[in-house]
Amino acid sequence: MNAEKRRKSRVQGGWAGAGSKQNNASKPKQSVLASHASSQSPVTGIVTQRQVLASAQSHSVKLSESSIPQWTDNNIGQKSQNSQQLVFEDPEQEIQVKPADLTIVKSGTYDISTEPSGVSRLRYFPDFIEPSRSEAIFAELLDEIPWKQRSEVHGGVRAVQPRLTAWYNELPYTYAGITVEANTSEWPNALKTLKDQLVEVTGIEFNSLAANLYRDGHDSIGWHSDDEPIMGKNPTIVSLSFGEEGVFELRKKPPPNESGERDYTYSQVIKIPLRSGSLLIMEGWTQSDWQHRIPNEYHDRGARINITFRVAIPSHK
Numbered sequence: 001m002n003a004e005k006r007r008k009s010r011v012q013g014g015w016a017g018a019g020s021k022q023n024n025a026s027k028p029k030q031s032v033l034a035s036h037a038s039s040q041s042p043v044t045g046i047v048t049q050r051q052v053l054a055s056a057q058s059h060s061v062k063l064s065e066s067s068i069p070q071w072t073d074n075n076i077g078q079k080s081q082n083s084q085q086l087v088f089e090d091p092e093q094e095i096q097v098k099p100a101d102l103t104i105v106k107s108g109t110y111d112i113s114t115e116p117s118g119v120s121r122l123r124y125f126p127d128f129i130e131p132s133r134s135e136a137i138f139a140e141l142l143d144e145i146p147w148k149q150r151s152e153v154h155g156g157v158r159a160v161q162p163r164l165t166a167w168y169n170e171l172p173y174t175y176a177g178i179t180v181e182a183n184t185s186e187w188p189n190a191l192k193t194l195k196d197q198l199v200e201v202t203g204i205e206f207n208s209l210a211a212n213l214y215r216d217g218h219d220s221i222g223w224h225s226d227d228e229p230i231m232g233k234n235p236t237i238v239s240l241s242f243g244e245e246g247v248f249e250l251r252k253k254p255p256p257n258e259s260g261e262r263d264y265t266y267s268q269v270i271k272i273p274l275r276s277g278s279l280l281i282m283e284g285w286t287q288s289d290w291q292h293r294i295p296n297e298y299h300d301r302g303a304r305i306n307i308t309f310r311v312a313i314p315s316h317k
């Protein structure tokens with residue numbers, strides 16, 4: 001056997017032995033991927049969008065320091081010794097994989113997580129208000145709400161919000177470094193009726209209302225939680241959408257590092273396309289354990305109005 005042939009046969013032999021070990025090591029990862037996507041999805045009724053490169057199911061795979069099989073001359077004819085060297089023991093390095101994004105499209109109640117604080121629950125009713133009524137409400141709100149572009153402060157930097165807002169409440173409301181003045185003016189009629197309807201559905205007597213107008217696809221609201229002290233602990237946030245569809249996204253908060261920072265690279269993301277007339281309720285620990293946003297879009301989008309009914313607690317004056 002010449003030198004080149006000998007080298008090839010060694011390599012093939014080496015990888016054949018190593019391969020079976022390696023495959024075994026990576027197999028559980030694949031089966032977790034498959035089963036997680038179907039039956040073990042933490043959120044039933046959710047469509048799993050598998051995005052080939054950007055995301056895969058959440059699973060931590062532990063590898064030994066050297067995941068590449070070692071090859072030495074001693075391996076020839078010493079199968080057992082060879083395989084000994086390739087056992088994946090003493091895991092030292094953890095590889096994290098970003099879970100596939102999940103999309104909620106169907107009406108239902110979704111417990112999106114149970115830890116670290118407790119149950120985070122979403123209730124989604126895509127067809128809460130019929131299309132012709134939604135259209136009329138959209139026109140009324142666009143016309144009657146005193147929309148204003150405000151600015152907010154992030155990391156000490158003040159910037160104009162990429163959307164218009166309004167707030168109806170007896171108390172001023174502080175969030176993202178700004179204080180929105182109290183607004184005791186009368187609620188638009190459509191909102192009074194909707195509030196009564198929502199009090200019936202939820203049993204909660206809402207006393208405040210925040211409104212957002214996303215004028216087009218350039219408008220957005222960044223990642224945040226509705227966890228201002230004025231909302232109290234575990235607030236129920238009831239959100240109605242009118243006009244153009246907007247994709248509402250949630251991402252799970254990872255544990256903070258020693259400096260209190262959170263790395264969201266591997267966070268679970270849940271998307272809910274909020275169409276006109278839809279109702280989304282966030283409950284439980286959702287504001288503690290998740291953030292949400294409406295990203296801007298790369299394609300043209302018409303105007304969208306979002307109304308959130310909340311309970312502001314007067315003791316936080």
Ligand SMILES: O=C(O)CCC(=O)C(=O)O
Nearest residue numbers: 210212221226248294306
């Ligand atoms: O527009 C939406 O659906 C979300 C608005 C929101 O998160 C907020 O106003 O706090």
Ligand SMILES: [Fe+2]
Nearest residue numbers: 224225226292
């Ligand atoms: Fe919010």
